[in-house]
Amino acid sequence: MIRLENVTKRFSEKTAVDGLTLEVPEGEVCVLIGPSGCGKTTTLRMVNRLIEPTSGRILVNGRDVMSMRPEELRRGLGYVIQSIGLFPHLTVAENIGVVPRLLGWEKPRIADRARELLSLVGLEPDSYLRAYPRQLSGGEAQRVGVARALAADPPVLLMDEPFGAVDPLNRERLQAEFGRIQRELHKTVVFVTHDIDEAIRLADRVAIMRDGRLQQYDTPENVLNRPANKFVHDFVGADRALKRLVRIKVTEVMRPAPQAAIDDAPEAMRERAGAGRFVYLTDDEGRLAGWLDTDDIRDDAVADAITTVDRLQATVARDASLRDALSRMLGLGFRSIAVTDDEGRIMGEVTFAAIEAVMSEAEEHRGPTADGEGA
């Protein structure tokens, strides 16, 4: 747990952080966000004392950071920065092993840990352990950066725009992986970004800052639904409704989908469709093979009304967000899309109408309760 109590930082003339009070509960991701110069990075760097506060207290797991030796404090806090800062003269394995070595771990333990962490961040250990940082792509380097920060298994991670220098495609992949790792490890994370989409995607709580002051500190849903003031409203942007979709999993609005086996008799297929127009057709393992459009059946020639599809293209996974589903549907021109489980079997479908309903709900929502995880 991290607590900031009335923390202020003044640089000669300028007040970078002004009376900030903030609590990050254990195991949660707190994203600090705001325009550049709002004091978010300064706040982060005060937690591990790379910058020391002018006044106020910062507690990490109940201990005042000012009462600890800075080196000791920092070895217990994982630190990831945008420019990564891998040591160019050390191999990937040695980079990951820096903090364990500072802590005096045994060599075999450090080596095992490096392998374990590389697997965790999605890099094949045997190909990467002996590589040097300059042989890595930006995305790979940042994964190693995250692995290095996790090396000594610190309960707290401090991340300063960690994915800011990566291209958009890789950024999304890294965010997804970070989400996966966080669900597994439950670190207490302070995460600085200027990307509101990233914040909404990753945060348990978002702290929006401006000129060193906290504007709103709340769940992403509440920030989107009930901006505390005009600044937050404008900062979040006009497409709040769309952004909100990022927070909702397809499984939350999914409805059962009619399906039939592709080698079923035409009558059986038709029957399965019931009152609906479409029926999903599956192969013998229950995975999407195509669909039948009952409106297209002319003179009982069912075969002509079947469309076969690439199942990876035409479905979304169960952990996808509504926004993923929406963009996939818009791209393909569908009015609905099938949701699949980890084995690729059809669980149900999400319709355009359902998404639309969620969006309009968000636009109109002014009431005290939010759906989803709640406040």
Add this chain to the structure above:
Amino acid sequence: MKHPTRIRWAVIAVALVGFALLVSAEGMWRDLLGALFPDYRTVVHPRGTLVDFTLEHLALVGVSSALTIAVGVPLGIWVTRRSGREFRPLVSAGVDLGQTFPPVAVLALAMPVLGFGFWPTIVALFLYGLFPVVSGTIAGIESVPPAVTEAAVGMGMSRWQVLARVELPLAARVIMAGVRTSVAINIGTATVGAAIGTGGLGVPIIGGLAVQNMAYVLQGAIPAALLAVLADALLAQAEEGLGVATG
């Protein structure tokens, strides 16, 4: 930015005048060195006046440096043109190797080949001085971003115009740095010229060391050190000025 630059030029001008007065103040040297070394019978080198030594020194450095620039800059430009590009690796390697040669050894080697005296010394100083000037010219021209020269070509400049209006102005500062190194080496090496009879401020130093007359040594060493520092400051200021012009 104009003001501090002017002030610096003024300081250098005053220092140059001061240096001229210092070397021509024959009587002052006699009195000062006489007071410092009361036991010596003579305190100023008998071969000539300090003005003579300084002028000899300046002649050696001036002539050789002028030749160096006149040959070195075009040579450096040529190997960056299409017609000389094939020779660029050879010239660079030669210049790199040449710069590891000690200047005194080069000066000494010129004697058996070219003979003794003023002109052989000039040739040796000229040859050695080429190395930094050529490498500075190559480095300067190659430091011009290709996008800039491409833009110039795209605007319809001829090759000569690209060189004269774009490449040389942008390279001027680095070229000047090469010239500055070259002149500094020449001033230093010319001091050693005294050992082969070309005169210069090395005469009282070497002569003084040979006969253990410390007054002679100071009489040569002080002006030689001042001359070198002054020349370097002057060229550094010129280098700076070129930087501002292209900045």
Add this chain to the structure above:
Amino acid sequence: MTDSTASPTRFDRVALTGALVTLVGAAVLPFVELRANRLVPGSGHSLAAAGPWAFVVWGVIALAFVSAVGPSAKARSAASTAGAYGLVAAIAWALGAAAEGLLADMSPVARVSVGGGAWVMLVGAAILGFAGAEERSRFVVRRAGPVVLLVVAVAGALVSGGLDRISLAREFAVRQEQFVSLILGHLAITGASLAAGAAIGVPLGLLAARNRRVRGVALAVTGVIETIPSLALLGLLVVPLAALGAAVPWLRDLGVRGIGPAPGFIALALYSLLPVVRNTYVGLTSVDAAAIDAGRGMGMSRRQLLFRVELPLAAPLVMEGLRVAAVLLTGIATLTVFAGARTLGILIFEGLGQFAPDLILLGALPTIALAVIADIGMSALARAVTPRGVRVAVQTPAPTFAEEAAA
């Protein structure tokens, strides 16, 4: 081989230049000089003095021209390299033969020395060799190649006795003992002052990187020292040291006097400061700020940061500074003889004083060789201390791990 040069010429202009330089050296300038004794001016003799060996030399020159117009770049390169080695060997043998022939009925004090033509031909051979090596110009080939070529040739000629009659070899034979002790003296004063310069310069560079005011003063002062002519600095040191030695007898006994190794040692150490301080400073300040931020953020102390991150990353530049200093000091060490040190400068300046060309060569050529060896050796050392991860050109092509397509 990719021929990136724009002109699609069928011949190698660089090799052709080498061949032309050799031809001019052979045809126009005297190949050897014959002198009645080691001090009087001599008379020039052409390549013909080498008798049958002259034809061999002409033959190799012809080969050099052929090598420049070979059918393929690869063939031209191989022929140029062969031509270069062949030329050096042929010139060495021809020099021996010419000396043998010219000295046959002369007095024993007569000398035959290497003429301007032979030197120019050796330069031509070096250009030819460079043209051959250019295609695969690795560090070792480019920097060490010509030196190895020369050492092999000279050693071969000395072992075979072919050059015994050349006056440089005779000068060497006469002064062998002195020569060896002077080389050792040269190395000793250079090495000692370089070590002292490093011991002062590296910490000073470190301070300069940490403190703005130190940086200003340190770089300005060492810069001014560097511009002062060596002889002048030597003179400026001799005077106070002489006075100090005279005033304090026990210091004098320790070697602090105007004339002796002390002023030379101090002057050389002072000259080494600028490159060492500057490079240490630049090396430390050019370490990626992100690496330092990451190191601090991970809990490294300042000491750990310095020894585990900053110094390893700055080491190549520090070594580069030491290399520049070593080359510089090797040259300036010749001048310390004016203040009483014993280095190769003794041979050079004695030779200049006596108008004895062979003696000058005996001092100057080894000085140049030492400087080149120092350059190559320190470059190799700089590469050795460069951490593998930051080498500009890694020996084996670095495997690039493409961002895997399937996450």
